[in-house]
Amino acid sequence: xxxxxxITVAGAATASLALALSACGGTSTSSSSSDAKGDKGLAIxxxxxxxxxxxxxDAAYAGLEQAKKEFGYETADVEPTDGETDADKEQRLVSxxxxxxxxxxxxxxxxxxxxxxxxxxxxxxxFGIVDDATxxxxxxxxxxxxxxxxSYLAGVAAAESTKTDVVxxxxxxxxxxxxxxxxxxxxxxxDTDPKVKVISQFLTQTAEEGGFSSPDKGKSAAEGQIExxxxxxxxxxxxxxxxxxxAAAANKVWAIGVDxxxxxxxxxxxxxxxxxxxxxxxxxxxxxxxxxxxxxxxxATGIVKGDLKTGEVSLSNSNPKFADxxxxxxxxxxxxxxxxSGEIKVKSS
Numbered sequence: 505x506x507x508x509x510x511i512t513v514a515g516a517a518t519a520s521l522a523l524a525l526s527a528c529g530g531t532s533t534s535s536s537s538s539d540a541k542g543d544k545g546l547a548i549x550x551x552x553x554x555x556x557x558x559x560x561x562d563a564a565y566a567g568l569e570q571a572k573k574e575f576g577y578e579t580a581d582v583e584p585t586d587g588e589t590d591a592d593k594e595q596r597l598v599s600x601x602x603x604x605x606x607x608x609x610x611x612x613x614x615x616x617x618x619x620x621x622x623x624x625x626x627x628x629x630x631f632g633i634v635d636d637a638t639x640x641x642x643x644x645x646x647x648x649x650x651x652x653x654x655s656y657l658a659g660v661a662a663a664e665s666t667k668t669d670v671v672x673x674x675x676x677x678x679x680x681x682x683x684x685x686x687x688x689x690x691x692x693x694x695d696t697d698p699k700v701k702v703i704s705q706f707l708t709q710t711a712e713e714g715g716f717s718s719p720d721k722g723k724s725a726a727e728g729q730i731e732x733x734x735x736x737x738x739x740x741x742x743x744x745x746x747x748x749x750x751a752a753a754a755n756k757v758w759a760i761g762v763d764x765x766x767x768x769x770x771x772x773x774x775x776x777x778x779x780x781x782x783x784x785x786x787x788x789x790x791x792x793x794x795x796x797x798x799x800x801x802x803x804a805t806g807i808v809k810g811d812l813k814t815g816e817v818s819l820s821n822s823n824p825k826f827a828d829x830x831x832x833x834x835x836x837x838x839x840x841x842x843x844x845s846g847e848i849k850v851k852s853s
Contacts, residue, residue, distance in 0.1 A: 545577035546795040547605035549596050551612030551634075553717045553743035554583045558769040559762060560742055560787060564611045564634065567791025575799050580605055587712070593618035601626040607645075607798050609634065609791060613681055614711060619644060630803040632794045634787055635681055637807050645797075645804045647790040650811035651681075652688030652852045653843055654783040655740070657819045658760050659692020660839045661781055662736040663700045664832045665758055670701045672729035674722060674748050676741030677715035678706035680853065685740035685762070685783070687851040695848070696835065703729045707744055716742035723747030730755045736780065738762070746772065753778035763787065767822040781826050786816040813844050 548568050550561045565581060572579045580603075582596055593610065597618050600608045609632035610619045619633045623641045630643050637646045662671040673689050675682040690702050705725050708715035715721070722744035726737050730751065737752055738760040739745035745762055752759035753775040761782030766772055772779070790810060797804040810816025819836060821827040842848040 544604040544606070545575055545579055545799070546571045546607055546609070546791070547580040547582070547600040548609045548611055548791065549582045549593070549600070549615065550584055551614060551716070551742075552584055552711050555581065556771070557717075557743040557746075558766060558771050559745060559764050561611055562769075563764045563785075563787035564609070564791050567788035567795070570788065570792045571795035571799075575795070578605075590617040590621075594621040597622035597631065598625060601629045601631075606630055607632050607794050607803070609647075609794065611787075612636075613679075630794070630798050630805070632791070634790065642805060643803070644806075645794050646807045647787075647794065648807060648809050649785040649787075649790075649817050650809065650850075650852075651740075651783070651785055651817065652684040652691075652850045653812045654785060654817035654819060655685045655688030655738070656692035656695075656843065656848070656850045657836050657839055658738050658781065658783040659689040659694075660696045660836050661692075661819065661826070661832060662689070662738060662758075662760065663693045663696035664829075664835050665780060666700055666736050668733045668735045669697075669699055670703065670733040670735065672726065672732075672734035672737040673702060673704040674725045674729070674737060674739045674741055674745070675704070675706040675715075676708070676722075676739075676744050677711050677713075678709050679711075682706065682740050684852045685738075687853050689738055689783075691851050692839065695839075703732055703734055705729065707741060714744075716744055718744050719747035719750070721747065723751045726751035726759075727755070730757055736760065738783070740783075749775050749779060761820075765820040765822055767820060776823070780823060782820040784818050784820055786810060786818075789816055812840055 548564050607630040611634050613636040615633050616636045619631050620639050623631045623644050632645045634647045637648045673686050693700050693702050707721045726748040735757040739748035740762045749759040758780040766782045767776045767779045
């Protein structure tokens with residue numbers, strides 16, 4: 505059931521707060537019959553790339569949509585702005601909390617400082633942050649994943665599928681989070697077939713340079729790897745990954761998607777036959793679960809981690825050529841079982 509404190513806070517929201525929110529990024533809200541009570545629920549603030557990235561942010565939106573449908577309350581989702589500061593991000597979260605939204609989730613590690621600041625100002629609101637485990641507060645849930653485990657399985661798939669014995673990895677930004685994807689992928693490739701070469705590349709040193717939001721950069725990087733004979737390219741690069749997938753399709757090689765099942769993404773439909781699989785992390789489930797914990801009156805806090813054992817990281821099976829390859833599926837199944845049992849310890853850096 506919804507908590508009285510939220511109804512009180514929501515009732516205190518003013519038009520000026522709504523204007524403050526719009527100044528910090530575009531906002532989309534959805535309402536239902538519960539609005540008559542001033543009762544508001546989940547709000548999310550997107551990472552760079554925003555809604556429509558067919559990956560990370562869209563997965564968070566799917567979790568919001570599930571919560572809205574099940575709990576019948578008002579939700580909000582807010583876009584980032586170019587060149588924004590940590591203070592801008594914090595103001596966005598503060599505005600959402602002032603309006604009575606609970607929980608409020610920052611989608612992406614870049615919200616760490618903002619979540620910490622907003623959580624201190626609103627101790628009765630539950631905050632969440634996706635992909636960061638550094639915020640320690642009694643009202644904050646750090647929603648993190650073992651991306652290296654799914655990436656290891658992607659490496660197995662790549663090593664089993666390459667005909668040139670060269671595969672590629674394109675990381676959006678050279679940061680520890682994306683190092684997890686690379687480390688797992690490279691280990692999975694080498695454990696499966698040591699003679700397969702892995703070409704790895706990061707698009708930028710910082711997110712502000714567009715590493716997660718520039719399909720043209722992803723396309724150029726993938727083309728360079730394909731010129732070096734890579735015939736399977738794995739992208740962990742947010743919106744930039746669309747360019748990797750486009751390059752793979754144009755050159756008739758395999759792409760491996762990330763975060764969401766990119767074979768199923770409508771915006772990528774014309775390239776889907778080139779998407780072998782996707783290394784998924786269930787951001788939608790993590791977002792929904794936090795909303796449900798608040799709805800149930802038992803807000804989750806601390807580090808909440810999803811991995812192969814919990815089913816919150818995995819490989820997609822949507823492409824029939826991937827799903828119907830019995831030898832490939834057996835190799836992946838064996839690797840998955842060994843990771844879950846602890847026989848294989850996947851590196852994260």
